[in-house]
Amino acid sequence: MVRAHDIHKAFNGTAVLQGISLDVAEGELVSLIGPSGCGKSTFLRCLNLLEIPDAGSVSVAGIGIDRQRGRWSRADEEQAHRLRAGVGMVFQxxxxxxxxxxxxxxxxxxxxxxxxxxxxxxxxxxxxxxxxxxxxxxxxxxxxxxxxxxxxxxxxxxxxxxPRVMLYDEPTSALDPELTDEVLEVMRQLDRDGMTQIVVTHEMRFARAVSDRIAFMQQGRIVEIATPAALFAAPAHADTRRFLKHFL
Ligand SMILES: Nc1ncnc2c1ncn2[C@@H]1O[C@H](COP(=O)(O)OP(=O)(O)OP(=O)(O)O)[C@@H](O)[C@H]1O
Ligand SMILES: [Mg+2]
Structure with a gap:
């Protein structure tokens, strides 16, 4: 349902996304976690082309753009418009x-x-x-x-x-804890209904309970992506372990 391949993005010469690839199947819920500034929001915004990647390709529900070939054209903008129509986004x-x-x-x-x-x-x-x-x-x-x-x-x-896909950027981080659960419950229900969802979150409890997979990002890369069970039981990467320790 979502395909991102080798996405690169820099702001003013500073590389923020350094070759991110992610495939999300229909009905999957994938959480993106990682330290502040690692590029989670930028990546999410690249998925619906609110940010235009410098290089790489993105497709949603079979509608894609490929940035390997350089210049952003009028046709790219029209294709981006079609892609965005398939994506719902929820902000903090x-x-x-x-x-x-x-x-x-x-x-x-x-x-x-x-x-x-x-x-x-x-x-x-x-x-x-x-x-x-x-x-x-x-x-x-x-x-x-x-x-x-x-x-x-x-x-x-x-x-x-x-939309075919819902993207969320820290949807509960502006909320008091007692209000967080009612929002997460809506996302859970959508998951049961088969919606494809990608969630940037600091809610490890939720990520662990509901995600099909969790991607740990650091410095513009996905360091590790795994099921919650695998990621929490035995992270493959030392940085993932260090990051998760804050939450456990
Ligand atoms: N429009 C922009 N112009 C310049 N720099 C930007 C822009 N957007 C993001 N950045 C920079 O890119 C880096 C990644 O930012 P991003 O917002 O993607 O991080 P994040 O992982 O979502 O962080 P947080 O957990 O704090 O929300 C940061 O260093 C940020 O300052
Ligand atoms: Mg962010």
Missing amino acids: GFNLFAHRTVLDNVMLAPRVVQRLPREQAQTRARALLDKVGLADMAARYPATLSGGQQQRAAIARALASE
């Missing part, structure tokens, strides 16, 4: 539109991007709000919701475009 800071109700937030992309008729968009939005446990909050404004509720609304909004 929710990013809901403050002046729109929760329902409108979830309806917006289907209305504007997919040009869905109002009634259909609304039916879809209400079903998604129900799914994330916010059926009663449809008419509220984001500021009147708890952080956990806002993040669940943000997940519903991302799902409204019917």
